[in-house]
Amino acid sequence: MTREALLHHWQVRRQQASKILQHPNLFKVCEQCRCIFSRQAAVCSLCGAYRFDSESATVLRTVRLLGRVPFPYTAAVAPRDTVLQHQQHVLFQNPYTNSKR
Numbered sequence: 001m002t003r004e005a006l007l008h009h010w011q012v013r014r015q016q017a018s019k020i021l022q023h024p025n026l027f028k029v030c031e032q033c034r035c036i037f038s039r040q041a042a043v044c045s046l047c048g049a050y051r052f053d054s055e056s057a058t059v060l061r062t063v064r065l066l067g068r069v070p071f072p073y074t075a076a077v078a079p080r081d082t083v084l085q086h087q088q089h090v091l092f093q094n095p096y097t098n099s100k101r
Contacts, residue, residue, distance in 0.1 A: 013067070014067075017063050017066075017067050020063045021060065024059040024063075026039060028041070028059065029052060029053045029058050029059055030046070030051070030052055031053055032044060032051065033046050035047075036062060036063060036066070037052070039054065
């Protein structure tokens with residue numbers, strides 16, 4: 001990604017984060033890849049999952065954390081979770097095993 005593209009990405013990301021922070025009740029978080037979607041979404045367009053967390057507190061926590069991650073939306077999910085876990089000391093609950101990863 002070029003410097004200009006990265007700067008544009010960060011500008012768009014800040015605008016999206018601002019909108020989500022103002023109205024967290026209009027969004028939900030994919031439980032598989034932690035991406036944020038509008039409440040109308042039925043399937044995650046990134047990973048194909050259909051399980052979402054619609055709690056406003058989860059949406060707010062996720063948007064604040066993802067705002068600190070330098071990866072674009074289309075980046076792989078595994079590096080994103082690794083960064084969130086190691087840099088932010090966050091452990092996500094795995095909905096399929098009921099264990100933390």
